[in-house]
Amino acid sequence: MSREEDTAFLKTFSMVIGLLVGVTILLIIVATFVIGGGGNEERQELARQRAEQNLKPVGGVRLSGEPMPAVAKSEASGGEEASSGPRTGQAVVQNVCIACHQGGFQNAPAIGDKEGWKPRADKGLSTLASHVKNGFGNMPAQGGAASDEEIRRAIKWMLEEETGLEVPQG
Ligand code: HEC
Numbered sequence: 773m774s775r776e777e778d779t780a781f782l783k784t785f786s787m788v789i790g791l792l793v794g795v796t797i798l799l800i801i802v803a804t805f806v807i808g809g810g811g812n813e814e815r816q817e818l819a820r821q822r823a824e825q826n827l828k829p830v831g832g833v834r835l836s837g838e839p840m841p842a843v844a845k846s847e848a849s850g851g852e853e854a855s856s857g858p859r860t861g862q863a864v865v866q867n868v869c870i871a872c873h874q875g876g877f878q879n880a881p882a883i884g885d886k887e888g889w890k891p892r893a894d895k896g897l898s899t900l901a902s903h904v905k906n907g908f909g910n911m912p913a914q915g916g917a918a919s920d921e922e923i924r925r926a927i928k929w930m931l932e933e934e935t936g937l938e939v940p941q942g
Pocket of ligand 1: 864865868869870871873877878879880881892899900901903904908909910911912914926927930
């Protein structure tokens with residue numbers, strides 16, 4: 773190649789590179805505009821709301837004096853209760869206890885596991901209710917999440933109706 777040819781090649785080459793760089797910059801500008809452009813705040817707000825909803829706990833602690841949350845009145849209450857008063861055993865279990873007693877979390881006896889529950893059921897309802905209220909072994913106290921009556925109902929529902937055991941009163 774002669775010197776002139778080299779120069780000509782270099783010129784064309786630089787022009788092509790320059791053009792590509794220009795196109796790249798243009799694409800970056802367009803992309804920034806599309807992503808950062810109109811409606812961005814709205815979208816962020818939507819994303820925030822959705823994240824908030826996803827992070828909401830399934831069950832909550834109700835401070836005395838606070839009105840019952842709407843969810844407690846829904847079908848989860850088994851339809852037996854009026855809009856106030858203690859929840860049904862099923863509703864309490866589904867809101868509170870199921871977190872541990874379905875999957876056997878920290879060796880919690882699972883709903884339906886007759887052998888696991890039998891020796892515990894024999895302790896009697898009063899003993900069990902106080903264990904649930906104040907905590908027992910690996911189970912933290914549940915008194916903040918359910919009233920005494922609700923805890924009794926939850927135990928009966930879990931052990932008698934769902935597992936098929938007898939829980940003596942004692
Ligand atoms: C954070 C997890 C967790 C939650 C929530 C929970 N439990 Fe438990 N529960 C356990 C574990 C773990 C045990 C086994 C405790 C042990 O023997 O160490 C247990 C044991 C029990 C026992 C047997 C107690 C005994 O004296 O043998 C009963 C009854 C019971 N749970 C009922 C309930 C009820 C009713 C609820 C809901 C109001 C509930 N639990 C919520 C984890 C939980």
